[in-house]
Amino acid sequence: MSVTSARGYLDSASAEPLHPAARETLLAALERGYADPRRLHRAGREARLLLDNARAVVAECLGARADEVGFAASGTDAVHRGLLGLVRARSATGIVHGAVEHSSVLHAVAWQDSPGHAVVPVDALGRVEPAAVDAAARRAGVAVVALQAANQEVGTVQPVDQLDLPDGVPLFVDAAASVGRLPLPTRWSALAASAHKWGGPAGVGVLAVRRSARWTTPFPGDDGLDQLGEAAVPAALAAAAALQAVLAEREETAARQHRLVDRIRAAAAALPDTEVVGDPVDRLPHLVTFSCLYVGGDELVTGLDRRGFGVASGSACTASTLEPSHVLAAMGALTHGNVRVSLRRDTTDDEVDEFCAALTDVVSDIRAGTGL
Amino acid sequence: MTELDCRGQVCPRPIIELARALPGVAIGDLLAVVADDPAARHDVPAWCRMRGQEYVGEESADDGAPRYVVRRVS
Structure with missing residues (x-):
């Protein structure tokens, strides 16, 4: 690989x-x-x-x-x-x-x-x-x-x-x-x-x-x-x-990605006022979505980008239409502060650990500014 | 009923204002936020679910802007 x-x-x-x-x-x-x-x-x-x-x-x-x-x-x-x-x-x-x-x-x-x-x-x-x-x-x-x-x-x-x-x-x-x-x-x-x-x-x-x-x-x-x-x-x-x-190499890749995504799900769920969205088990192996209260999706995307991580977001502020994701809305999930992480076939364990650490920092930095 | 004017503010701003105003409302009382950002329609009920408050529903303010009503229950 x-x-x-x-x-x-x-x-x-x-x-x-x-x-x-x-x-x-x-x-x-x-x-x-x-x-x-x-x-x-x-x-x-x-x-x-x-x-x-x-x-x-x-x-x-x-x-x-x-x-x-x-x-x-x-x-x-x-x-x-x-x-x-x-x-x-x-x-x-x-x-x-x-x-x-x-x-x-x-x-x-x-x-x-x-x-x-x-x-x-x-x-x-x-x-x-x-x-x-x-x-x-x-x-x-x-x-x-x-x-x-x-x-x-x-x-x-x-x-x-x-x-x-x-x-x-x-x-x-x-x-x-x-x-x-x-x-x-x-x-x-x-x-x-x-x-x-x-x-x-x-x-x-x-x-x-x-x-x-x-x-x-x-x-x-x-x-x-x-x-x-x-x-x-x-x-x-x-x-x-x-x-x-x-x-x-599908089964091997999927098993590895499933395990790494579980790690990101756990890290996101450990953040205060953060909701991990979607089926935790019967799901695509490589992606996870979560939403953080009181945080702008665009702030999260740019904050993570500054630390070297490229992620997507379903929040309205990141969409050309300025409408929130219809998927999150239909599920009754929080639409702001949203991040979708999807792994490459060669994303490593180290990379995921660094991402989880960067995520924790970025979310607490942004929230420190709101006083909540 | 306490009412927050969040016209012209985009999410998460109206939700931040809601969270800030909550401690000033007695348990059982209503708190409303007027917000024209389309995300507020989804995010006010989602905030209530995540923070254990009751989402009462959506009404219209006098100028037609959506007003979302919340009851403090904890």
Whole structure:
């Protein structure tokens, strides 16, 4: 395991540093995969070969067939195409979704005008009740159900395979936070992921659509999954190589990260007036979120950054919209003073210990200024 | 009822003001905070839960700004 120069960067849930396997593959594929894979000449056939190889590898990693997988321009693009494409193939237009879905899902729902949309609430851990999703899916006007595999902000795993949806209502699964980290749900019609969340290059989304599912491209262009816009062939192959490498060491990485996150959870919980959010056990291995009373999320992020640690925050003051995280709000969690820490595949024990010490200092420094 | 005017303040400021004002309120009495920051809608109830106080509910001030009412119970 090589330690990257990304030491202190604890925001892999936004973007994991490029995996060494992806870097090697990318450099080689840049030389060979420059042509348009739809052309019949030799260079085109070469690019087609690389692209088909990438599809086959990613498909196997997702538990799908190669012809069920396509590459999109980003995770967001894959979500939009996957979800809206399932809706477009139906006569109804309503989307039933969990309250804590990724913003790309919420934006797609908002874009698809429909009286049939319904939001299923979550409990204090951020999890939907499967029976509530099933019941919402049985209402008139519902086209599709969208449920994430696990939550991108608090890590809670969703009960996707426990759903019992009515016949004919397809399930869209946003698996961006889970791919490469946890076993995936199996009972989906379409599934989306994002390569830079697992150590592949940015700008590669993955969309898988079951052959048994009805899906029609929601945007201008061909219906084929192999032509979701112009796939960046070298980047797609590098994404596939990274996923293969990450999965080969998944259980070991996940066990180590789970243990390190437990250490951060304990350190955060030991701070006064601090609440650790999300399921402590049935969760993503690499991330944890907590909120500290009387502290600004932006002050925490900049204070930790000054000490060499890069973290994300769901607090309103750190968002371009100035709205607090809809995930924290739906869970009834404190939205200010929020920090999300997500470990890299090579985050070390020492690094986590230093982070915990820095966190304690930064929180008490900020609170000293408020007199509380 | 004690009322704190936190219009124009962003979180965590209204919550800090709430925590500062609490000791001046008798147990059983109400304390209200008027805050237009959208985070206050979530953070006032979350503060009550974390600090063991009772969240009574949301009302509107005369100018339409949200007013969040808390009862001191401990």
